[in-house]
Amino acid sequence: MTELAPHDVELSADLVYSHAGGRPRLLDLYLPRGAARALPVIVWLHAGGWRSGDRKQAPDLSRHFAMQGFAMASIDYRLSREATFPAQLHDVKAAVRWLRTHAERLGLDGRRIGLWGSSAGGHLATFAALTPADPGSESESLESESRDSDSSVPTDVPATKIPNWTKTGTNTRGMVRNCQPFGLPLPLK
DSSP: OOOOOOOOEEEEEEEEEEEEGSSSSEEEEEEETTTOOOOOEEEEEEEEEEETTOOOOSOOOOHHHHTTEEEEEEOOOOOOOTOTHHHHHHHHHHHHHHHTTTTTTEEEEEEEEEEEETTTTHHHHHHHSSSSSTTTTGGOOOOGTTTSSSSOOOOOOGGHHHHHHOTTTTOOTTTTHHHOOOOOOOOOE
């Protein structure tokens, strides 16, 4: 693996990516200064059992990733006391769409966006990767400028094999047992 040159990091805090639920949904963006190319983005999704936490609950995104040449976005999403599932998933997908919509202006590579989370955030990352985009049901989370951007995140699982777990009335019994293992490789040390 090639060594990456360390970068100084610029933080753009409190960027509004959505107004879902009647209030601003925020993200913090950590960008390496002086990057000579469009940067891949890693979106951090916080833990908290779906009912607590915020985007400030994150590992040291500057030191671990942004200094190594990756853009890092840490987002807030609606918690379970504010909105029921799949609202949280819609917020994650809205953040991905927002990042893609503003990629050129921010110096991001909108084709290379990955998701990373802990606990509930890890669940949301998996759901976002394994469910199809559905702008109709996600519309509350979307800003008008982001509606035409894609919210998909590539995985190793063929999309035709993925059940849509966000639809009401879907029978999910046995689906985990029947899913094939998959991996989302990140070539980071």
